[in-house]
Amino acid sequence: MSIWHQRWAEGRIGFHRSLTNPALTDHWSKLQLDPSTHVLVPLCGKSLDMHWLAQQGHIVNGVEFVEKAVTEFFDDWSRTPQKTVRKFGEKFSAENINMYLADFFKVQPDDAPFSAWYDRAALVALPPSMRKQYVEQLRDLTLPGAKGLMVTFDYPKEEMKGPPFALSDEDVELFFEPFFDIERLQFTDLKEEEDSELSRCSLSVFMLKRH
Numbered sequence: 570m571s572i573w574h575q576r577w578a579e580g581r582i583g584f585h586r587s588l589t590n591p592a593l594t595d596h597w598s599k600l601q602l603d604p605s606t607h608v609l610v611p612l613c614g615k616s617l618d619m620h621w622l623a624q625q626g627h628i629v630n631g632v633e634f635v636e637k638a639v640t641e642f643f644d645d646w647s648r649t650p651q652k653t654v655r656k657f658g659e660k661f662s663a664e665n666i667n668m669y670l671a672d673f674f675k676v677q678p679d680d681a682p683f684s685a686w687y688d689r690a691a692l693v694a695l696p697p698s699m700r701k702q703y704v705e706q707l708r709d710l711t712l713p714g715a716k717g718l719m720v721t722f723d724y725p726k727e728e729m730k731g732p733p734f735a736l737s738d739e740d741v742e743l744f745f746e747p748f749f750d751i752e753r754l755q756f757t758d759l760k761e762e763e764d765s766e767l768s769r770c771s772l773s774v775f776m777l778k779r780h
């Protein structure tokens with residue numbers, strides 16, 4: 570059982586938000602996407618951000634490997650999804666939201682490659698040793714010119730064991746620069762907003778464009 574299966578089983582899902590993420594509503598329009606664009610949401614949990622994306626007209630494709638998260642997403646939405654079996658897992662669909670119950674590193678969504686993606690608490694949920702693999706899978710699942718919005722955290726690595734794992738600007742450049750153009754859209758010093766034990770803590774929002 571992964572730490573994530575354990576966390577979902579025990580209801581330790583402090584990362585889940587009951588409102589749409591402001592980083593998404595503030596910045597998504599900067600990607601200048603056609604409403605009909607299909608959007609990939611890696612490591613989606615049961616995020617309500619998927620509803621907001623669907624309300625913009627997008628076809629949303631979440632990927633999540635804990636069944637409880639997928640079930641709760643559709644239950645909370647009062648929808649009974651249509652379920653289809655794929656060789657890497659299962660696909661659950663209702664209206665314009667598909668959720669793949671699958672390991673992100675093995676998934677091959679029907680609509681891939683995508684022109685857009687949204688990462689909130691996805692890359693930073695993974696240990697640093699999996700970052701290269703994540704970025705390469707993202708590259709493989711997206712088209713040249715594809716655009717993504719990514720929300721990250723940074724803090725002194727030695728002060729806390731993730732998740733979320735600290736992702737510095739150097740890390741973002743190191744992993745994304747070979748395949749993506751990087752533009753920072755927001756930097757927020759969380760130290761000023763939250764009572765944290767960390768000596769430094771910030772949130773960044775990046776727009777990424779696949780070469």
Ligand SMILES: C[S@@+](CC[C@H](N)C(=O)[O-])C[C@H]1O[C@@H](n2cnc3c(N)ncnc32)[C@H](O)[C@@H]1O
Nearest residue numbers: 573584612613614616633634672673689690694
């Ligand atoms: C920190 S949570 C963030 C969820 C969501 N993005 C949000 O903003 O609420 C990370 C999620 O990724 C899922 N996850 C972790 N590793 C995964 C993998 N290899 N494949 C698919 N899902 C994964 C976990 O079960 C968890 O629900």
